[in-house]
Amino acid sequence: MDPHGPALRSPRPRRPAGAALAWAAVALVPVAFLAVFFAYPVASIIGRGLADGTALDVLRRRSTGQLLWFTFWQAAASTVLTLAVGLPAAWAVARVDLPGRRLVRALVVVPFVLPTLVVGAALQAVFDAVGVGREATGLRLQGTVWAILLAHLVLNVAVVVRVVGGYWALLDPRTEEAARVLGAPRWRVWREVLAPRLAPALWSAAGIVFLFCFTSFGVILTVGGPGHPTVETEIWRAATQRTDLATAAALALVQLLAVAALVLVVSVLEARAAVGLPARRPSPPRRPRRARGWLPVAAALASALALVAVPLAVLVERSLWMGDGHGLGNYRALGAHGGSGLFVAPWEAVANSLRAAGLAMALAVVVGGVAAVVVVAAGRRGRALDLAVMVPLGTSAVTLGFGILIALDSPPLDLRTAPVIVPIAQALVGIPFVVRSLVPALRAVDPRQREAAAVLGATPTRARLEVDVALAARPLLVGAAFAFAIALGEFGATSFLARPDAPTVPVAMYRLLGQPGAALRGQAMALGTILALLTAVSVLGIERLRPRDALGW
Amino acid sequence: MVTVPVPGLVADGLAVRFGDTPAVAGVSLAVAPGEVVALVGPSGCGKSTLLRVLAGLELPDAGTVAWDGVDLTRSRPHERGFGLMFQDHALFPHRTVGENVAFGPRMRGAAVAARRARVAEVLELVGLSGFEDRSVDTLSGGEAQRVALARSLAPAPRLLMLDEPLGSLDRTLRDRLAGDLRRVLGALGIAAIHVTHDQEEAYAVADRLVVMRAGRVERDGPAAEVWRDPRTEFVARFLGHDDVLDAATARALGLGDGTGPVVVREAAIGLLAVDRAADPDAAPGPVLHGTVAAVRFRGATSAVALELLGPAGEPVGLTVHAADPPPVGARVRVRLDPHHVSPLDG
Known part of the structure; x- marks a missing residue:
């Protein structure tokens, strides 16, 4: 091939000076959004944490050390457990030509966006069911570390299957x-060939899972109970229940530093393990030739699927349980005002959630879409923005909510009681999904296709429209659907920002679960079922949109 | 005074530099309507860049491009009415075969019915009738190549450029498609530039050969003439002539004009086995003696490397092809027929 050939070289830049300015103006959209709604609140926390020396005080406390240590080891244990269960399933999904691959692939995504409160409620239901009549034998999981580990396993096994499985394929x-x-021999192949090659994906998956578990909030509150505080839940308790804002700010600062350090370590490990992937397509997955060969495949997939399916099934069953039989009573009760401890009928929470998530999705699409275009257009200089949009995803949700709460409370930006603050916070977490989905798609656009369009008579604008926009439409929808699903289930930040008279579903569920009474519990299960259904529908929609071989499987 | 414009494509003095590297260094080229030209040269000689300049995808640093006397140097790709078929096709993956082919007519504002008719027409031309609704990624290599051809033909370009369109295909398929390509181009009677690094493909598709080297046109002419009289050692070797004799040897053997090297086309070499009594004086040309140094099996014939000495004892290495080669070490005599020897530029 000609070394100056088309693939290597796009037409030399003919950019007028004004174009750079125009790009800068466009880039201002995501930059300003992140600056106002993310950087400023985080800076406020840091400022407040450092202001009167509380941070040092809090750090010196013995309890803070214990808090950090517990947060750390439960996250580490959760990660190891999740990898152990997720890897066989990742192998099965990547290497075996499964009948109904698309369905399996789709099912694996569901827990990825399953709201933590749904998993928490579902596990509570499971523990209730298992614990019936067994108090004497001591089989009580609710409120134990085991419950936390199990919940994290349920929530994150999909991450391992998805990240490692996708790479493995x-x-x-x-x-x-x-x-x-x-x-x-086989074990040496694993140790010396497969493991080193999988290492980047393993580190990446482990890093994500660890981060999620380290900043886990909803499940710690629901299944861990008050006896197992982590940094995240302590920020929340200090801020909302003891109104000890100084301690909350100091802990949030600790959390920020810990997360930053973690991200750094993981990215170094990941980069060190990185090996170039071969450009050629791997041979397609195969089917075991003997019936016996299906055994490990079935075991791997069944264990991963059961982890998610069983709690959800119990959740649905409990939502229909009326104490003396099954029925729709819990769902009917959602429409009733009062008696629930909420200021509104629980049913309204569903409307609130859909409204907020819809708005959050719209914001994420606009801000994330612009950010993705800028990142791709800016080439190497776009990396900073690419990273910046990812940071909110790694930041703990509670820190985010708390920061917005204390920072945006005075004019000109007094948004504390404005309903729009909830979707804004949710959009911060949704933007990364839009960007991550769009950037590779835009980068993958072969410039020759634009050229092909041009020689076939398309004007430059038309070529962009026919090639780039057409190719980016699906990934944009995928990112939007993810942003929507994530926003629906967002609990950490929303718990700070949702007004008491306008709770979202996770917030309403938490309040219902926190009160005594089988009826309220039943309503929480009903809300959980609805929320699970909504998120599942949106991500299963995503799977239908995703091009067949986007991740290789 | 009225100047009659030269019909068809006229490129004059085109130059393109990438940084310090000249990719195209002063290329002039004319292609008449209906003429099919093969642009050949080794990898990296600037063929693809030249095509991109002609298509308007790259702006030249110097030189002009005109069609029928109208200057197009600064006009943009979509304004030129030229077609370009890309290496590896660059089909739109998000569109069906029919939508790919309909793209050009659609850009020209053709109505739906007209588009559909045109798509059916060009698909039939390339032998893919009924492929309209197929997804692009279900196509085989040969089919993708035909779809790409159909797509570039659909808007009826006045000049079609093909950038190594058969490059990624296997030999058999290549030979067949090259034949098809010639048929289609001939049937349409449009001007075409076919870029390839494969000389056999060039002969199969075009009658005129333009050989490029390091950003320049080294030779331009009817294919048979260029092959017979390559003029430079580079072109001679590129076109597969094994035997080039340097100036001194040529002079000693009395070949050429006595000033430069010569190319000895294979037809010149009369292999005279020693044990056969042939009269070397019966025909003109010098006679050389020597042995068979090596024999390489090449299928229908074998390449026979000869180590020879001229009349005055000057060493000459030649390669001939024979279906029934003599064994290695066999003594041979060779007569060179000067009618099949062409002088090269020193």
Whole structure:
């Protein structure tokens, strides 16, 4: 091929000076949004935490050390457990030509966006069911560390299957076959060929899971109970229940630093493990030739699926349980005002959630869409923005909510009681999904296709429209659907920002679960079922949109 | 005075630099309507860049591009009415075969019915009738190539440029498609520039050969003439002539004009086995003696490397092809027929 050929070289820049200015103006949209709604609140926390020396005070407390240590080890244990259960399923999904791959692939995504409160409620229901009549034997999981680990496993096994499985599918099995032929036994193939090649994905998945577990909030509150505080839940308790804002700010600062350090460590480990992927397509997945070969596949998938399916099934069953039989009573009760401890009928929470999530999605699409275009257009200089939009995803939700609460409370930005503050906070978490979905799609657009359009008679604008916009439409929808689903289930930040008379579903669920009475519990299960259904529908919609081989499986 | 414009494409003095590297360094090229030109040269010689300049995808640093006397140097790709078929096709993955082919007519504002008719027409031309609704990623290599051809033909370009369109295909498919390509281009009677690094493909598609080297046109002419009289050693070797003799050897053997090297086309080499009594004086040309140094099997014929000495004892290496090669070490005599020897530029 001609070294100056088309693939390597786009037409030399003919940018007028004004274009750079126009780009800067466009880039201002995401930058301003992040600055006002993310950077400023976070800076406020840091300022407040450092202001009167409380931070040092809090840090010196023995309890803070214990808090950090527990937060750390429960996250580490959760991560190890999740990898152990997720890896076999990742293998099955990546390497085996499963009948109904698309369905399996789709099902695996559901827990990815399953709201933490739904999982918390579902596990509470499971623990109730398992614990019936067994108090004497001591089989009580609710409120134990085991409950927390299990909840994290349920929530994150999909991350491992998705991240590792997707990467695994790109690795050519022939390198392992080559190792086998060269005389390596299976375990050595795993140790010396597969593990090193999978390492980037393993570190990446472990990093994400650890981060999620470290900043976990909803499940710690619902299944861990007050006996197992983490940094995240302590920020929330200090801020909302003891109104000890100084301690909350100091802890939030600790949390920010811990998360920053974690992200740094993980990205270094990931980068160190990175090996270039071969450009060629790996050979397609195969089916086991003997019936016996399906055994490990079935075991791997069944255990991962059961982890998610069983709690959800129990959740649905409990939502229909009326104490003396099954029925729709709990759902009917959602429409009733009063008696629920909420200021509104629980049913209104569903409307609130849909409204907020819809608005959050719209914001995420606009801000994230612009950010993605700028990131791709700016080339190497776009990396900073690319990273900046990801940061809110790594930041703990409670810190985010708390920061917005204390920062945006005075004119000109007194948004504390404005309903729009909830979707704004949710959009911050949704934007990364839009950007991550769009950037690779925009980058993957072959410039020759634009050129092909041009020589076929398309004007430059028309070529962009016919090629880039047409190709980005689906990924944009995928990102939007993710942003919507994430916003629906968002609890940490929303719990700070939702007004008492306008709770979202997770907030309403938490209040209902926190009160005694089987009736309210039943209503919480009903709300949980509705929320699970809504998120599942939106992500299953995503799977229908996703191009067949987007992740290789 | 009225100047009659030269019909068709006239490119004059085109130059493109990438940083310090000249990719195209002063290329002039004319293609008449209906003429099919093969643009050949080794990888990296600037063929693809030249096409991109002609298509308007790259602006030249110097030179002009005109069609029928109208200057197009600064006009944009979509204004030129030229078609370009890309290496590896660059089909739109998000559109069906029919939508890919209909793209050009759609850009020209053709009505739906007209588009549909045109798509059916060009798909039939390339032998893919009924492929309209197929997804692009279900196509085989040969089918994708035909769809790309149909797509670039659909808007009826006045000049079609093909950038190594058969490059990624296997030999058999290539030979067949090259034949098809010639048929289609001939049937349409449009001007075409076919870029390839494969000389056999060039002969199969075009009658005129333009050989590029390091950003310049080294030779331009009817294919048979260029092959017979390559003029430079580079072109001679690129077109597959194995035997080039340097100036001194040529002079000693009395070949050429006595000033420069010569290319000895294979037809010149009369292989005279030693044990056969042939009269070397019966025909003109120098006679050389030597042995068979090596034999390489090449299918229908084998390449036979000869180590020879001229009349005055000057060493000459030649390669001939024979269906029934002599064994290595066999003594041979060779006569060179000067009618099949062409002088090269020193």
